[in-house]
Every structure is written in C-alpha cells, then in structure tokens.
Amino acid sequence: MNAKDQQVVERTEPEARRWMVTGRVQGVGFRPFVFRLAQRFHLTGRVQNLSGQVLIEAAGEKPMLDAFGAALLAEAPPLAQPEMICVERISYRKLDRFEIVLSSAVEAAEIHIPPDYFLCDDCKREMQTPGDRRYRYPFINCTQCGPRYTLITRLPYDRLNTTMAGFELCSACRAEYENPFDRRFHAEPVACPACGPQLCLVTPSGHVERAAALAACVSALRQGEIVAVKGIGGYHMMCDANNGTAVGRLRANKQRPHKPLALMFPWRGADGMERVQRELEIDAAARVLLCTPMRPIVLLRRRMDSTLPESIAPGLREIGAMLPYSPLHHLLLDEFNNPVVATSGNISGEPVMTDNTEVEKRLGNVTRIFLHHDRPIARPADDPVMRIIAGKARLIRAGRGVAPMELDFPRLFAQPVLAVGGHMKNSVALGWGRRVVLAPHIGDLDAPRSLAVFEQVIADFQRLYGVIPQAIVCDAHAGYASSRWAAQRGLPLIRVWHHHAHASALAMEHCMERHRGGTWLIFTWDGVGLGEDGTLWGGEALHGYPGAWRRAARMRPFRLPGGERAGREPWRSGMSLCWESGIDDQPCVADATLLKKAWKKKLNAPVTTAVGRLFDGAASLLGLIDKASYEGQAGMYLESAAAGNAEAMDLPLEKDASGLLTADWKPLIQALLQGDVPVAQRAMQFHMSLARSIVAQAQYIHASTPFDRVGLTGGVFQNKLLAELAAAQLAAAGFDAHLPERLPSNDGGIAFGQLAEAECAHG
Amino acid sequence: MDDTHIRLAHGNGGSYMRELIETVFARHLANPLLNVQADAVALPAMEGGGVVMVTTDGFTVQPLEFPGGTIGSLAVHGTVNDLAVSGATPYYLTLNAFIEEGFDIARLERIIASLAEAAREARVVIVAGDTKVLPHGEVGGLYLATTGVGVRAQHLQLGLDRVQPGDAVLVSGPVGDHGIAVLLAREEFGLRGELLSDAASVFPLTQALASLNGLRFMRDPTRGGLATVLHEICRATGLEVRLNQTAIPVREQVAAVCEMLGYDPLFLACEGRVVAVVEASQAPEALTRLQALPQGREAAIIGSVNAGRAHVVLQTELGGERILEELEDDPLPRIC
Numbered sequence A: 001m002n003a004k005d006q007q008v009v010e011r012t013e014p015e016a017r018r019w020m021v022t023g024r025v026q027g028v029g030f031r032p033f034v035f036r037l038a039q040r041f042h043l044t045g046r047v048q049n050l051s052g053q054v055l056i057e058a059a060g061e062k063p064m065l066d067a068f069g070a071a072l073l074a075e076a077p078p079l080a081q082p083e084m085i086c087v088e089r090i091s092y093r094k095l096d097r098f099e100i101v102l103s104s105a106v107e108a109a110e111i112h113i114p115p116d117y118f119l120c121d122d123c124k125r126e127m128q129t130p131g132d133r134r135y136r137y138p139f140i141n142c143t144q145c146g147p148r149y150t151l152i153t154r155l156p157y158d159r160l161n162t163t164m165a166g167f168e169l170c171s172a173c174r175a176e177y178e179n180p181f182d183r184r185f186h187a188e189p190v191a192c193p194a195c196g197p198q199l200c201l202v203t204p205s206g207h208v209e210r211a212a213a214l215a216a217c218v219s220a221l222r223q224g225e226i227v228a229v230k231g232i233g234g235y236h237m238m239c240d241a242n243n244g245t246a247v248g249r250l251r252a253n254k255q256r257p258h259k260p261l262a263l264m265f266p267w268r269g270a271d272g273m274e275r276v277q278r279e280l281e282i283d284a285a286a287r288v289l290l291c292t293p294m295r296p297i298v299l300l301r302r303r304m305d306s307t308l309p310e311s312i313a314p315g316l317r318e319i320g321a322m323l324p325y326s327p328l329h330h331l332l333l334d335e336f337n338n339p340v341v342a343t344s345g346n347i348s349g350e351p352v353m354t355d356n357t358e359v360e361k362r363l364g365n366v367t368r369i370f371l372h373h374d375r376p377i378a379r380p381a382d383d384p385v386m387r388i389i390a391g392k393a394r395l396i397r398a399g400r401g402v403a404p405m406e407l408d409f410p411r412l413f414a415q416p417v418l419a420v421g422g423h424m425k426n427s428v429a430l431g432w433g434r435r436v437v438l439a440p441h442i443g444d445l446d447a448p449r450s451l452a453v454f455e456q457v458i459a460d461f462q463r464l465y466g467v468i469p470q471a472i473v474c475d476a477h478a479g480y481a482s483s484r485w486a487a488q489r490g491l492p493l494i495r496v497w498h499h500h501a502h503a504s505a506l507a508m509e510h511c512m513e514r515h516r517g518g519t520w521l522i523f524t525w526d527g528v529g530l531g532e533d534g535t536l537w538g539g540e541a542l543h544g545y546p547g548a549w550r551r552a553a554r555m556r557p558f559r560l561p562g563g564e565r566a567g568r569e570p571w572r573s574g575m576s577l578c579w580e581s582g583i584d585d586q587p588c589v590a591d592a593t594l595l596k597k598a599w600k601k602k603l604n605a606p607v608t609t610a611v612g613r614l615f616d617g618a619a620s621l622l623g624l625i626d627k628a629s630y631e632g633q634a635g636m637y638l639e640s641a642a643a644g645n646a647e648a649m650d651l652p653l654e655k656d657a658s659g660l661l662t663a664d665w666k667p668l669i670q671a672l673l674q675g676d677v678p679v680a681q682r683a684m685q686f687h688m689s690l691a692r693s694i695v696a697q698a699q700y701i702h703a704s705t706p707f708d709r710v711g712l713t714g715g716v717f718q719n720k721l722l723a724e725l726a727a728a729q730l731a732a733a734g735f736d737a738h739l740p741e742r743l744p745s746n747d748g749g750i751a752f753g754q755l756a757e758a759e760c761a762h763g
Numbered sequence B: 001m002d003d004t005h006i007r008l009a010h011g012n013g014g015s016y017m018r019e020l021i022e023t024v025f026a027r028h029l030a031n032p033l034l035n036v037q038a039d040a041v042a043l044p045a046m047e048g049g050g051v052v053m054v055t056t057d058g059f060t061v062q063p064l065e066f067p068g069g070t071i072g073s074l075a076v077h078g079t080v081n082d083l084a085v086s087g088a089t090p091y092y093l094t095l096n097a098f099i100e101e102g103f104d105i106a107r108l109e110r111i112i113a114s115l116a117e118a119a120r121e122a123r124v125v126i127v128a129g130d131t132k133v134l135p136h137g138e139v140g141g142l143y144l145a146t147t148g149v150g151v152r153a154q155h156l157q158l159g160l161d162r163v164q165p166g167d168a169v170l171v172s173g174p175v176g177d178h179g180i181a182v183l184l185a186r187e188e189f190g191l192r193g194e195l196l197s198d199a200a201s202v203f204p205l206t207q208a209l210a211s212l213n214g215l216r217f218m219r220d221p222t223r224g225g226l227a228t229v230l231h232e233i234c235r236a237t238g239l240e241v242r243l244n245q246t247a248i249p250v251r252e253q254v255a256a257v258c259e260m261l262g263y264d265p266l267f268l269a270c271e272g273r274v275v276a277v278v279e280a281s282q283a284p285e286a287l288t289r290l291q292a293l294p295q296g297r298e299a300a301i302i303g304s305v306n307a308g309r310a311h312v313v314l315q316t317e318l319g320g321e322r323i324l325e326e327l328e329d330d331p332l333p334r335i336c
C-alpha cells in the first residue's frame, strides 16, 4: 500500500501531506533535492532536518503531491539512501513558497553519519575546466561528494561542526552554499581557492604552497623520492610504482620488507580503467568495484606481461589497486601519469596518521618530503580493501568510503550496547534500537596510538549518535587490550567466545539480508582465538545459531612452541606439526634442540586447533617462509604458490565420546614433505584436501545433527582458493554454503558478531 | 632412614634437632648476637638514630641450587634488597627453615653455607632462627623465610608519590639473568653453566644513589621483572613510563633463550638489580655512580616517566610503540 492508493476521495482543492524520511539522508544533498522537487511540482511547504530524520510538509494539487511522493524515493541523489517512515494527510495551510528550515537538534532521532565519498563527475568536470573558479582546486566538493566521517566533529552536520569551521566562506562560495538550486547548497565542506584549504609541500630545503606544491610533489615522485601525501582519512606514503629503487627504499625505510604495497593508478580512458588493465587482470566485477564511490583497494591478479617491479608484492600473484578518489589524488595522478605506491602513512599495525606535525615527527625516517594540507582530519580512515571471492566483492578491511557501516539489526536491542572487537585488526560497533554501526578499521591494539584512536572512536560514536551504551561486549580473551579496556568501564560486561562471535556475525548478517533463521554449521577458521576449553581455537565447525553454538568439529590440536612468537614465525608451527607426527629429522632454520625440549615439557607451547597456524606450518615445510614480517604472510604465500592440478587427500575423521569430531591433518604433513613433487602441486593439494575435509565434516555432522546452511568465516577464508574450492564443493554436495557478504571474515567483523551473539544469548 | 637425611625427629625439639642446629645452622651462621638457646634477642641500638625498617619474605625457589646461587643466598639477598631499595642500611636477619622429611643433610649444609656466605658479603648477621621439619610430600624440599632489620636515614624520603613527569628511569644491569638461569636449571635443559643468576645484594648500588637529592624511588625487580615494577609506577602515579627498547640491557644468552622459547626478558625476575627513578638532570650522575660499581657496570638510562596515559610504552628502534601489558597468569597468544 502506498500513499497514492489511499487517496480515495477526489478533490479539486489543494491539500497537504507530511512525510517522514530516514536512512542516509544527511550530508548527501537530500534536502536541496526535496526543495528542487517541490519547485518542479509547484508545491509549497518545507523540509526540515531533525537530527537524522527529514520532515517534509508540502501542499498543492493532489496529482502533484502523488508524483512528488513517488519521486522522493525514486529520484533521490545517488549517495542518499532514503527510507520512508510514514506519510499522512495534514490540514491545508496556504503558503507562498517552499523553504528549507535549518537543522534542528531538538529531537534525537535516527542519525546517520556518511562515510567519505569519491570525487563526483560534476566536480571532476569543473576541476578540469580551465577558467572555472575551482579549476585544478584539490579540495573541490559538493553535496554528492567529498569527505564526511573524517571531518565531522559534532552533530548536526553543519559546517561549524566540521573541521572546515576555521575556513570562512568567501562570498562566491557562500552564495552557492545558500542557494537551494545549487549543487553546493549546504555542502558543508564547500571551498574554493579563495577561501578553502591549500596544499603545502615541506622539504628539508624549505616549503612551497598551492599549485607549486603539487608540481614539486610530482617532480619529486619523478625523481624517485618518497612523499608523504595527506589525503582524506590520513597520509599515504607515495613513490613511483615503476621505480624499483624507490620502492626498495620505501620498504627499507618503513621497515616493511614484504608486505604488499597498494597502488593508485591514474584515471585514464572512458571508464578510468585503461592503466589498471595494462598491469592487472580485471573482469566485469572488478571493473564495477574499482569505480564504486567507495573506491576500495581491490586485490587483482598481476598480468603475465606486467612490468611492475616484483617488489610491489613479493611472493604474491595479486596486487592491491585503487583509483583516485579525492580531487587531490586525481590531480596528482593525472600529472604524474603513472601508477604510484600509495601505502598507509603509518607505523605497522597503527591507524593511518592524520596530523601534520605527528607525521613529520614519526615518519621522518621514511621521508623528508611531505605534501600537507590545512584541512584537519577529525579521525583516521584507512583505505578499504576488497577481494572478489566466489564471484562477489568481499571486504578485507572496512575503511574510508565503506565505514561507518550501517547495518539493520533483525532484533530490537533491549538497551544500547557497545562491542569492542578483538585485539588485532580492531574495529568497534555500537548497537541500539534496530541498528548497528560498525567503525572503520582501527588497527592492532598493541600500540598506544591504536588504543587512543580506539577510545576516540568509541567516544565520538556515542556523542555523534547520541547513544550511551548500557553494557559492553568483549572477547573472552582477557588479555586483549579491548577486553582490558572494557573491564575497566564499570558497565555490565558480556564476554563472548571469539569463534562464537565469528559465527554469529555470519549468521546474523545472512539473517538480515534474507530474513531467515534456521540452524547453521559454520566453519570458523582463523589464526587463534580463545575457545571454551581454554585452548586456542581456530579450526572449528560450530553447529547451531546465534546465542546457541556447539563445537561440532575441530582440527587435530597441536602445540605452538614459543607461544605468541609462533604467530610471527611459521617455522615453529612447521616443526611442531612434524614433532607431533613423530618426524624428528626435519631440517630446521635454527638449532631447535632447546625449543623441542620446551615443547615436550609443554613450556610456553599452548595447544591450538587453528587452521591459520596449520597454513603457517605448511608454508614453512614447503620452504616458502620461515619468519613472517606481516600477519597472514605464510597463508598468502601458500595460496600464491598453489597451481595446477593435485589430488585431494582424505583427512581421517574421528568422533570422541562427547560427540566432537576431529579432522586429522597428519596425512598432509607427509605429503608436504614429498620433496620430489613440485611445490605448486603440494600447495594445491593442501588447499584441496582442506576443502574436501570441510565437505566431509559437513556430511558427517549432517547425518546425526542436521543443519540448514553451511558458513565459512574467519581470516582463513580470505584465502580465495580455499574459499572458492570449499564453497563450490559444498554446493556440489547439496549444501547451502555462505561466505560473509558485507562484513570482513577476519577479526574486523568480530565487533558485529559480538553484538549479535550477546544479544541472542542474553538480550 | 640413615642419618644423612632429615627425619621428622630433627624437628621434634630433642637431641636430633639440637644436633642439626649446632652442626648445620650455628656452625655456619655463628655471630655474637646469635644465641640458639635464647627465646629472643636484644639488638644493640643502631648508629645514626635513623628510622628502623623491617621487612620479611618467604623463599620457595625451584631448583634449590642454581647457577649463581641457592635458595639460601636468595633468602639473604631478597630481604636485604627490600631494605636497600627502601633506602635503608641492612643490619640483621632472622631465619626460618621448613625442611622436608628425607632432605639430604649434606645438601642442606651446602645451602646454609651459601646463605652464610651471602650474609657475610652483605654485612648482615642472622640474629634469630627457627627450624621445622614437615612430613615427606608437604614441602618442596626446603622453604626459607627471612625477616630483615635495617636503618634508613631520617631525611631520606623515597616513594612513588615523589615521582614526577620528566624523571628518568635507570636499571643497574642486564635484566632476566635470574629468571633464565633458574628456568634452565629447573627444566634441566642441559644448558647450565653458561648463565649465572644475578642474585646479589644491591646495597652498594642503592647506597651510591641514596645521597642524590633527585632520587625519587627505587625497587628491585624480582617476580614479574622490570615490566612489573614499571607497571607499579604507572598505577601509582597515573603517569606514562616510556622505555627505549634498545637501551635496556639484556645479555646475549638471555636474549637468545628468550627468543627461542618465546619469553620476554622484561617480565623475568632479577635478584640483584635496582630500578631507580631519578630527576632527569641528575640521571647522568646517577648513571656514573652506578657504573662505577662492579655490579653496575652495565647500568643504563632506559626510559622516562611522562605526563600521558598510564601505560608502559616500549619504543622500538624503528619508531614503533608497543604497550607492555601487565603480566598474566598464563599469557595466551593474541595474534589471530
């Protein structure tokens, strides 16, 4: 039933109606759009922002009101996602115009904070038009584009409540800002060269500003220099991607020997894709993904004839590529005309840096050249990362453009709840009403800066959304910095098992998408997380549904000699897998006599079932890696190494008295050590055998305890090869198999899962 | 059971006991004040008219003998050091021994001899003592408890409440030696001999620092190691302690064993080191004084106390920063 059908009585006199609209309607030009629409349909009345909801009252001819009502949703600006709450008849009042009433914070309703957007086509055209007053202006924006989340300091979303507050509008900008017919009507970050932010290039020999700064930055890049470039959510460290020496120096200075470096390509050709496809393989899905307003980093296969240096992503077949998203990036890349390395300006594991002074101080050993600008960044937002797995874009890291991520929760929260996430790749989520908002990727909470941003984002979320949590959910691992922080808040604390959170995130996400419940079998495979029996899980299959998970299967446990160190040194898992298999003569990177004694005595050698560590061990036994310099490196190497055909092995299944199924990895170890079989084939066999084991476990469990759907989640399923093999084979075996669709499968999605699990178990 | 091992009778107050005390304890610990017959001892007035300081501690280390010390020497050093870091001059100790039935008397004698030796070196005397024998299985061989009496100069005010932002943090020598020496000995890793415990009296070190008016606080980093002392500073002051990782002295063998087994030397026990917080301008002088002593040759300024969040922050060589969390009972990996 829509409003139109309810109008039964024919009337000739004018009438009036009221609409309440919610959803993403703030900071996206929705009110000016309503205003223009009202003009088109000759209506009088008003539109008003009520801290989140938009109230529209209009009077005029009935057919015009009908058309207006339909167009409100159908013709909304591309970035707006309006949802109609209600429409009702109101008493007619004669007015002579339609007006936009300024923001009101009187009523705390649904507040939506948009993420940061790309540069829209209209602004890009202006920026490239000689004679336009914003010709080549790096901070051009309008209601349809530009930063939001990273510059909002308070709500309501008005210029004075953003980091643009310090820039007073010139008369030309003010005229646009105040003109309801203008694309920049109440575009809060609106600016021009006369009144807005400017560039400044700082080098050891002095500094230059504005256009000269951009030109000097480009020539520095041409000369093979590294430049720290301030963007939307923080700094990038940039250098010429084709200059192997520059890339090598960036790696050396940043102490980042292997971690893949993301590239930003110039926008070339009709679809912008011309330069990307010269180096990387892109299909239709990748094409769409690269161009979305999110402008994510997309992991794409390097072409055989690519001339990019191997050092961009050593040992890997894929490279992370993105297109320019801010006007500054467009200008810079247009001018430079070649891909640049655009890696986060941060210290490993920390959030990207946002402050001019801090970046000079803390990244001064990486470069002495800084392209600053004077628009402050309120809070960091790293670039989002995505990978196409099983035909769909999967989020690896929620960042700028993607988050804050709005999720409709299928249940009503009894009270506002804060979830503080995991320890690595931390992100937090706030749940209230029927909503959840997930913050952008924060970082690993070992560093003080990560913890500071973690606290800031939590405080900002509460303030911006006007929500005071009455309980906190954290991981069951009390040693996580997030758990420690949560325990000190003096609020009721709910501890959720790590893998229950992983499973609930997946189940609840699908429940939201398709409005269905049912019973799941979810493979939660990751690095390590604390399990119910006090050991480190990471190779389980959980049976049930949010709030009621039961460990149905696991991988065979083994020890991690050296504890946390094993996570950084895959050779330890490799040796342990051998020792557990009774193989004592496997050559080792170091003299492991002492370690083996400690392993035997169970000294600092915790028990785990984690498939992430199994991947570590396998990569090490194949000779691909001894020590990792970044998280997930061993698994990524193993995936990259796999090629050709191999025969999957059966991993023996055994059920114990309690009904727990154990899959034994032992046959894999012997196979990995077959020196006469090519590495590519052994790596492929490893993946195929694990995929087969997933199907075998599902079938075995289904026979005694049925379930409706199978899920694959946890960091291990960022492995495209394994995820696609497993998903396809599950489907072939008749299972309804699912991967996470909107949330990251790694710990970046944990906070949402914590809310889901806590609400279903206790809510 | 033969007379080479402790019997329950050694604790019953009879002749066995008298004989044990005379042949083992009194023989090694004899001094004019120790009267094994008396119920209590009268202590002569101590010099200077300072503040009398008392401390007590129990010792349960395993193994009882390890490279660089025994539970006996540890029972002296532990208590002497608690007095020393409080700014006191240690004078007297009392000793309680809890011995397990069946304990080898020759071994007991070795341990008491090393206790006596440590006391002589630390210039303290044992003024009272007691011995108990417990049935087999109720004690891990031997436990000791000591109480120490010392005197602190009236004017010397040390404490966490005196710590100020900007102060420097010093350590008197390499950390983790004791923890690793004991671990290797206990687990019988077959690496013994190379690495000695650092167990020693720190009184010479604390005495050298005591006359610096910028000295704020001293502590001996025993259980929980250096990191635990720094956490105490954070907790009590609400200030940040920032460590320069490369400045922290760690012996190569200790670092190597830690790296292999996955331990952090900052959390390992020391038994002969001092952590001192000193007003920044006097830090170089404090360092000079420590380094002038044989025990303090490898002393270092390792960090500072700062205004800021109450975290212990480890600054790495590459400009990275890591929060050192408090020690957990059974730390489990957090890398997912």
Ligand SMILES: [Fe+3]
Binding pocket: A498, A502, A526, A527, A528, A529, A714, A715, A746, A747, B336
């Ligand atoms: Fe996880």
Ligand SMILES: [Mg+2]
Binding pocket: B057, B078, B079, B082, B222
């Ligand atoms: Mg003590």
Ligand SMILES: [Zn+2]
Binding pocket: A119, A120, A121, A122, A123, A124, A140, A141, A142, A143, A144, A145, A146
């Ligand atoms: Zn625009």
Ligand SMILES: [Zn+2]
Binding pocket: A169, A170, A171, A172, A173, A174, A191, A192, A193, A194, A195, A196
């Ligand atoms: Zn302007």
